[in-house]
Amino acid sequence: MTDIKLIVTDMDGTFLNSNYEISPEFPKVFEELKKRNIKFVPASGRQMAGITKYFQNIEHEIGFIAENGGYVVYQNEEILADKMQHQHIVEIIKTVREISGARAVLSAKKYAYYETEDQNFVDFFTKYYIKNKKINDLTEMIDDTAFKIAIYHPEGSEKNLYPFLKHFEEFGLEVVVSGEFWMDIMNKNINKGKALGILQNELQITPDQTIVFGDYMNDIEMLQNAKYSFAMQNAHPSVKEKANFLAPSNNDFGVIEIIKEYLQKNQL
Structure with missing residues (x-):
């Protein structure tokens, strides 16, 4: 398969468990991603500060899709900042x-x-x-x-x-x-999928080189912009219909489990 170069994950209901916690294994997994030059990007409907607080030690190393795609930053550089009338x-x-x-x-x-x-x-x-x-x-x-x-x-x-x-x-x-x-x-046309497309273009990464995780309807466009699209086990039924794969639930830290599986096998 094509080597993965970008991993994008929704936050609530996906990367975070029901107690709004990150897997304790994430720091170790992230270090392995860095070694392989695989970029990591959280994507959320939250405001930027509500996402970056979980990644303070590595904020300058990764990208963020905030506001459901209205605000995109990569390594502290603003890529997109939309504005409503x-x-x-x-x-x-x-x-x-x-x-x-x-x-x-x-x-x-x-x-x-x-x-x-x-x-x-x-x-x-x-x-x-x-x-x-x-x-x-x-x-x-x-x-x-x-x-x-x-x-x-x-x-x-x-x-x-x-x-x-x-x-x-x-x-x-x-x-x-x-x-x-x-x-x-x-x-119009502001969503996580559009934001992901802009970021992929900026980083010169294709959908075939991208893994995406999501659980709710605002993740659907983003899932459609990746060959390796995962709905969480706890996802809304309409999201499961659109995704190509299924990941364990957020309370089982399914995102980390799938990433670990890829890193260990180097394939999905």
Whole structure:
């Protein structure tokens, strides 16, 4: 088979276990990847700071796909930084306010902004968006580059958010269910797959030389951009349908197990 040159993994539900922990074997595995000149890139709907905190010792050595593909950095060099139009933000926030139980976060380069007084939600979402700031009104103009709007519903995103927000696709926006309770709205053609393609082009690496891991619908485009696409055992059924292979669950650190298998056998 073609030698692997790039490994890309989603974070929540994929690389991290249910306690949001990295496998204790990762440092050793990463050192072996370096020896073989295989590049490692975490990809997530999280803001950049919410991903890099897990890789502080090697942040300058690897790449990151953040904000569901809206923000891409490789070895501290910015590759892509998308920006939503303010009018789109205003219309989305107004709609979210009308959905009972829904909460919105405006995710941008400097901070993730929120307006809610719901402290339980604030305590919850700041685990993912660690650089955050409360403002009075999310429809007001901010001095920042906004990548996306993340919307949360405690009773599930597919049934309680998507039906009320899918019409924004007609505005030329991406509306994607990114987790059991989350969905994201971004500019058209902004997704993890597009971001991965840009990074592959930058690094001169082909899909045939790429392994990708994912578990939810916002990972599908990314999985389609790699020959060796793995859905986790715990993945959403639609993701398993699109992936070429199946990996053990995130709680079994399936990403690390598959990488170890490749390194040991030098084949998949």
